[in-house]
Amino acid sequence: MAMLEIEGVNKAFGGLQAITSLDLRVEKGEIVSVIGPNGAGKTTLFNLITGVYRPDSGNIQFQGRSIVGKKPNQIVDLGVARTFQNLRLFTNLTVLDNVLIPQHHKLNSTWFSAVLKTPAYRRKEQEMREFALEKLSFFGPRLMSFRLYQPVYVLSYANRRRTEIARAMATGAKLLLLDEPSAGMNPKETTEITQIIRRMRDEGGYTILLVEHKMNLVGEISDRVVVLDYGEKIAEGAYQQVVNDPKVIEAYLGKRVDDDEGASPEEPGLPR
Amino acid sequence: MAADVGVKNKDARNTLLGFLGIAALVLVLLFVQSLATAEDPLRGVAKFNGALTLFAIWGIAAVSLNLINGTLGILSLGHHGFMLIGGYATGLLILSEDARNRILVSGRSTMTERTLGLSVHSWFESLGLDALTTDDTLWLRYLVAIVVGGLVAAFAGLIVGIPSLRLRGDYLAIVTFGFGEIIRLSASTRLFAPLTNGALGFPGVPQRFASDQLLWPFGLLALTVFVMAKLKYSSYGRAMEAIREDEIAAEAMGINLAYHKVLGFVIAAFFAGVAGGLWVSWLGGVRLDFFLFQLTFFFLVAISVGGTGSITGVLLGTALVVFIRQYGDPLEQSYAVSTWAQLVGVVFLIAAGAVIVYRSARRVRPRVHPVVYLLGTAALVAILLGLVAPSFDFWQETFRGFGMRAIFLSVLLIVIMIFRPSGIVGRSEFSWAWVFGERRDQPTEEERAQDAWLTNPELQRRLAGDEENLHSIDGDSKGES
Numbered sequence: 168m169a170m171l172e173i174e175g176v177n178k179a180f181g182g183l184q185a186i187t188s189l190d191l192r193v194e195k196g197e198i199v200s201v202i203g204p205n206g207a208g209k210t211t212l213f214n215l216i217t218g219v220y221r222p223d224s225g226n227i228q229f230q231g232r233s234i235v236g237k238k239p240n241q242i243v244d245l246g247v248a249r250t251f252q253n254l255r256l257f258t259n260l261t262v263l264d265n266v267l268i269p270q271h272h273k274l275n276s277t278w279f280s281a282v283l284k285t286p287a288y289r290r291k292e293q294e295m296r297e298f299a300l301e302k303l304s305f306f307g308p309r310l311m312s313f314r315l316y317q318p319v320y321v322l323s324y325a326n327r328r329r330t331e332i333a334r335a336m337a338t339g340a341k342l343l344l345l346d347e348p349s350a351g352m353n354p355k356e357t358t359e360i361t362q363i364i365r366r367m368r369d370e371g372g373y374t375i376l377l378v379e380h381k382m383n384l385v386g387e388i389s390d391r392v393v394v395l396d397y398g399e400k401i402a403e404g405a406y407q408q409v410v411n412d413p414k415v416i417e418a419y420l421g422k423r424v425d426d427d428e429g430a431s432p433e434e435p436g437l438p439r
Numbered sequence: 440m441a442a443d444v445g446v447k448n449k450d451a452r453n454t455l456l457g458f459l460g461i462a463a464l465v466l467v468l469l470f471v472q473s474l475a476t477a478e479d480p481l482r483g484v485a486k487f488n489g490a491l492t493l494f495a496i497w498g499i500a501a502v503s504l505n506l507i508n509g510t511l512g513i514l515s516l517g518h519h520g521f522m523l524i525g526g527y528a529t530g531l532l533i534l535s536e537d538a539r540n541r542i543l544v545s546g547r548s549t550m551t552e553r554t555l556g557l558s559v560h561s562w563f564e565s566l567g568l569d570a571l572t573t574d575d576t577l578w579l580r581y582l583v584a585i586v587v588g589g590l591v592a593a594f595a596g597l598i599v600g601i602p603s604l605r606l607r608g609d610y611l612a613i614v615t616f617g618f619g620e621i622i623r624l625s626a627s628t629r630l631f632a633p634l635t636n637g638a639l640g641f642p643g644v645p646q647r648f649a650s651d652q653l654l655w656p657f658g659l660l661a662l663t664v665f666v667m668a669k670l671k672y673s674s675y676g677r678a679m680e681a682i683r684e685d686e687i688a689a690e691a692m693g694i695n696l697a698y699h700k701v702l703g704f705v706i707a708a709f710f711a712g713v714a715g716g717l718w719v720s721w722l723g724g725v726r727l728d729f730f731l732f733q734l735t736f737f738f739l740v741a742i743s744v745g746g747t748g749s750i751t752g753v754l755l756g757t758a759l760v761v762f763i764r765q766y767g768d769p770l771e772q773s774y775a776v777s778t779w780a781q782l783v784g785v786v787f788l789i790a791a792g793a794v795i796v797y798r799s800a801r802r803v804r805p806r807v808h809p810v811v812y813l814l815g816t817a818a819l820v821a822i823l824l825g826l827v828a829p830s831f832d833f834w835q836e837t838f839r840g841f842g843m844r845a846i847f848l849s850v851l852l853i854v855i856m857i858f859r860p861s862g863i864v865g866r867s868e869f870s871w872a873w874v875f876g877e878r879r880d881q882p883t884e885e886e887r888a889q890d891a892w893l894t895n896p897e898l899q900r901r902l903a904g905d906e907e908n909l910h911s912i913d914g915d916s917k918g919e920s
């Protein structure tokens with residue numbers, strides 16, 4: 168039984184077909200990368216899996232159970248968690264709080280015993296804290312000690328990305344969907360996050376589906392790469408095989424020509 | 440381990456300081472109370488105790504509203520509705536026998552024998568608890584009535600909380616406002632008149648509970664603050680704050696939005712109902728116009744001025760609002776027009792000074808903003824007019840500043856919102872650690888060095904080869920420090 172199994176999923180926004188009859192399987196312990204030009208539907212795919220959107224047709228199964236029509240929080244209960252491409256941290260709360268909050272859904276104390284701080288609740292709180300520290304320690308000392316008590320709004324962009332990943336891990340999910348985990352990171356930080364994602368699989372036991380633009384990261388860690396273009400899967404396989412696929416090159420080259428046209432180095436009309 | 444002991448010691452110190460602080464506050468209040476007694480034996484002390492009681496009652500309401508507005512981040516404008524429900528329920532359950540008989544024989548009343556039979560007194564009687572029906576045990580019956588009032592209000596909170604699941608932001612605020620008004624208006628309809636006595640309401644609610652002794656209002660305020668503070672710092676409070684910060688992310692992290700929003704509404708409504716019960720006891724009766732939207736407005740001012748989301752801030756804000764209400768009456772007496780002119784002149788002068796001080800402190804240039812000249816000129820003209828006034832008839836006429844207290848509050852709100860939008864205390868709570876400048880979010884020297892090492896690629900390259908760097912982050916960072 169696959170960890171995640173997507174069969175014939177379609178999703179349209181008005182007239183725009185964002186995902187077209189997509190099939191995707193992710194086995195337990197795999198790292199699968201989804202790549203594709205901007206607007207290909209990668210984030211939409213994540214939104215479909217996590218219950219933000221409901222597919223127009225098709226089926227999504229997690230560990231053999233259909234998760235179509237479930238609410239995002241119910242899907243987290245089952246064991247799927249995600250990060251957001253445009254960071255959605257709880258900005259005014261501390262790093263530690265950000266990593267405690269995703270554990271709330273596992274808490275089985277009532278609000279009343281939380282107010283009364285019963286011994287059982289205290290123990291739970293202590294466990295939650297230890298679990299949070301365990302997840303944060305994936306990033307070495309970066310988010311530890313004094314950082315734990317800093318509000319997220321003082322963190323650097325890269326540290327926010329790390330906090331988001333730690334937060335997703337802290338839900339207790341088994342399948343993690345990482346939407347551009349290295350966006351906004353410098354090359355050094357990207358190398359670091361690459362190692363960390365690998366360790367998340369090897370030591371943490373997570374299965375990982377990730378969206379990335381940085382090819383060196385994708386090439387380094389992916390067991391399998393899936394290429395989307397205009398909502399359709401145009402290639403799937405090992406990294407080397409996929410990047411040499413003519414269809415993939417075409418999809419990306421079309422993009423690159425656009426990019427070169429768009430990014431003129433000098434602003435016209437400015438006096439020197 | 441040494442750090443653990445340090446934390447424990449600091450906790451003990453903070454608890455001790457907390458008790459000492461509260462004791463000091465009580466002593467100061469007792470001292471002021473004795474002054475009030477000395478100066479004006481009857482009115483002075485009654486007025487002062489009135490201010491304290493009002494602070495406790497409104498404090499309960501404001502702190503509970505803060506759970507919805509501050510912690511959950513939902514602007515709710517219907518708190519007076521919950522107070523009304525708690526107030527009417529408590530009032531009916533505790534009404535004196537005399538008052539019940541008078542309503543029954545008055546003939547104008549819409550209440551029936553059955554609805555008038557609803558009382559804690561008769562419940563205790565039918566249970567055979569005669570010892571609890573005496574005058575001495577009124578407080579116990581009151582407590583029961585107030586808890587029942589809170590529960591009825593909490594049920595209303597459940598119903599009002601449900602639209603909060605489908606709506607957001609301004610739309611939801613309007614709906615809660617609508618609910619508050621619906622509750623208030625439906626209390627006077629035929630349907631509910633047997634319970635509420637329609638537009639007449641009923642006098643004769645024993646006042647002893649709230650106004651003759653400070654114990655109950657303050658005891659219940661302490662309970663409210665206890666529950667709200669423990670809730671805020673529990674996993675449930677964190678979940679609610681997550682909803683405030685980002686609903687979509689909160690849901691994506693497994694938080695059941697519906698459950699926590701409704702839970703917030705229910706708990707807040709319960710305490711609003713308790714405040715309503717005390718309010719009714721303080722006023723000695725139940726009437727529709729005891730529960731105007733104005734109440735919610737006062738609580739909102741207390742929350743915004745004190746610090747949205749901060750319980751200590753809300754208490755401070757409530758104290759300000761109550762002080763202005765109780766001791767702001769000189770503002771509403773009649774003075775000669777010339778006196779008003781001078782008063783306005785002085786206020787303008789103070790405002791001009793404040794602008795200069797503010798701009799100097801912030802190093803904004805020009806320090807003397809054109810507005811200052813305008814304010815200064817206006818102030819001088821007003822003061823001069825006030826001085827030459829005695830020779831003109833018009834300036835002798837008196838003018839009474841009705842509503843000046845409300846205006847003053849509104850101006851206070853505007854000024855705070857412009858210069859300190861997060862309120863006086865701000866988002867965080869008052870804490871002793873903050874007073875002593877102990878901040879856990881500041882690095883030690885050692886940590887600062889390590890942090891610089893981690894974040895600065897140049898340093899990294901110089902201190903170690905690229906390979907080693909990766910290793911240190913890869914897990915075996917023990918060798919590095």
Ligand SMILES: Nc1ncnc2c1ncn2[C@@H]1O[C@H](COP(=O)(O)OP(=O)(O)O)[C@@H](O)[C@H]1O
Nearest residue numbers: 180183185203204205206207208209210211212
């Ligand atoms: N909520 C939405 N409403 C309308 N169009 C959407 C919505 N979400 C995504 N789209 C469109 O779907 C397409 C795929 O978007 P997305 O999944 O974000 O792409 P990417 O692969 O860059 O993550 C884009 O054309 C985008 O404009």
Ligand SMILES: [Mg+2]
Nearest residue numbers: 209210211252
């Ligand atoms: Mg995207």
